Amino acid sequence: MAATLTARVRRHVCDLHLSIDTARAPVTVLFGPSGAGKTTLLRCLAGLDRPEPGSHIQFGDHLWDAPRVHVPTRRRRVGYLFQDHALFPHLPVAGNVGYGLHRMPRRQRPERIRQALAAADAAHLHDRPTRGLSGGEAQRVALARALAPRPQLLLLDEPLSALDTPTRTRLRGDLRRLLLATGVPTIVVTHDRTEALTLGDHIAVVIDGRLHQHGPVDTVFNRPATAAVAAVVGVDTILTGHVTGHHDDLTHIDVAGHVLHATPHRDLNPGDRTLVCIRADDIALELPGPPRPASPRNQLPAVVTAVHPDGPVLRVSLDAGITLTAYVTRPTGEHLDLQTGRQVTAAIKATAVHLIAHPAVERPH
Amino acid sequence: MDWQAIGVSVRLAGLTTLILLPLAVPVAAWLALSRRRIAVLLEAVVALPLVLPPTVLGFYVLTALGTASPLGRWWQQTTGATLAFTFSGLLVASVLSSLPFAVQPLVAAFAGLDRRLLEASAVLGRTRAGTLLRVALPLSKAGLATAAVLTFAHTVGEFGVVLMVGGNIPGATRTVSIAIYDSVQAFDYATAARTSAAMLVFSLLVLTTLYSLRRGRRTRWPRP
Structure with a gap:
């Protein structure tokens, strides 16, 4: 129809x-x-x-x-x-x-x-x-x-x-x-x-x-x-992914080959299609360094692709294999020397990764 | 008491109500729901019998029904009888003079309907007539009852129009109100008093019924 x-x-x-x-x-x-x-x-x-x-x-x-x-x-x-x-x-x-x-x-x-x-x-x-x-x-x-x-x-x-x-x-x-x-x-x-x-x-x-x-x-x-x-x-990052499983009280999602960890979502089963929403405020940027224990479960190496002033903060676009958008304050931006091409690590707590079940359209082939 | 006159009155009021309600429903729906501005003018025309002296209304109806008018002539040719000073003529006059009593309660009921229900009906493929019958009317039962009771009661109580159009023919156009007038003219105060008392009781009964119909949805003071 x-x-x-x-x-x-x-x-x-x-x-x-x-x-x-x-x-x-x-x-x-x-x-x-x-x-x-x-x-x-x-x-x-x-x-x-x-x-x-x-x-x-x-x-x-x-x-x-x-x-x-x-x-x-x-x-x-x-x-x-x-x-x-x-x-x-x-x-x-x-x-x-x-x-x-x-x-x-x-x-x-x-x-x-x-x-x-x-x-x-x-x-x-x-x-x-x-x-x-x-x-x-x-x-x-x-x-x-x-x-x-x-x-x-x-x-x-x-x-x-x-x-x-x-x-x-x-x-x-x-x-x-x-x-x-x-x-x-x-x-x-x-x-x-x-x-x-x-x-x-x-x-x-x-x-x-x-x-x-x-x-x-x-x-x-x-x-x-x-x-x-x-x-x-x-300003949110919205990604499409698939649930790969539940381990260690976390839900694992595959997004274009990258694994993200989120707080458990009871209604999702392995294989289910889901939207992954991450608020720009919830993405912290760090300079790359040797791995050290930290609370955020998701640590993604990324490259800065653009920096836009947005009121009192900077809106930073990142390429981590997946596209992310983060907000940082201007002093942080200066401290990290954020500019296009800069290598950073995007840190996201599992609690900040929101999942929305989103079944795919079943198209007749 | 003039039982023949009571019979005429009841027959007249019943038939007026039966004829008027099916006419009043589409008119009221149009007045209440139309988007056209001319609806205001028609609403005023429908309300005219409320303000006009019954003699004026009676005069126009009498002229329109007489053999000098096209309508009167057509009626005479088809039925072989005249309309003026007959029960049929009285019925026509009574339908016209009771029009606002049937239309206005229905207009109020229709105007108070939730517009979305009418829209939902249209989206589900119904015509305006279908929506009127299946949604507007069932949700306006109180308005319909009010219209019926008011029309019946008003017709029973009508005097001026009846006198102008019907005259005073026993068994045909002599209604209760005319009978009382006649008794008084003949100094038969005892009959007039009895008939008047009967009318009083009847009217009170009608109005009590009417108000109890609406009682349930009224707003009251909160309990002290």
């Missing part, structure tokens, strides 16, 4: 150009601060808001918005997950999930409702009334309701923001797995960095109504194209 979505959406202060190849990026995250125009874009894609003249939205062969063209929401066959779920309170769970199945023969609907609930890990909620569902349960039911009519595009507006923290953490990991399993191309709006990293293949950074950068998650987080993007995504 892969198709290309191209959109130019103008509305109020927003003027967004976006092109998404859903085959390459099954899940695209629209990321940016609140009020940047992400939800406006999502609502225009769904047809809930009508973009201003000069806008153009095309999904595969379907022209949705253009001069004198506006396909109404009900004909776009999109699934939309509202921030606060928007379940119909007067219908039970099964009634909610079956609500969009009116074009389907009546006899086939119960089976489809069961399938959709199962796809959202909510099969056990089938006979429950809607009032009284917990936030996480309502979220799964809302997802099942959106999936039941087999939409060609799934739009999620801040899907986890209405949930309490433990539920959000639990569902965050599940959601990407569920989304990949459905095979429906998905666009997720979020202002939460962890959510963006956990859910997305590609990320589109929206700031002040403009698209600033669009690309694979790790590229955007490691190499922000503009200062504005850097400020929004934070």
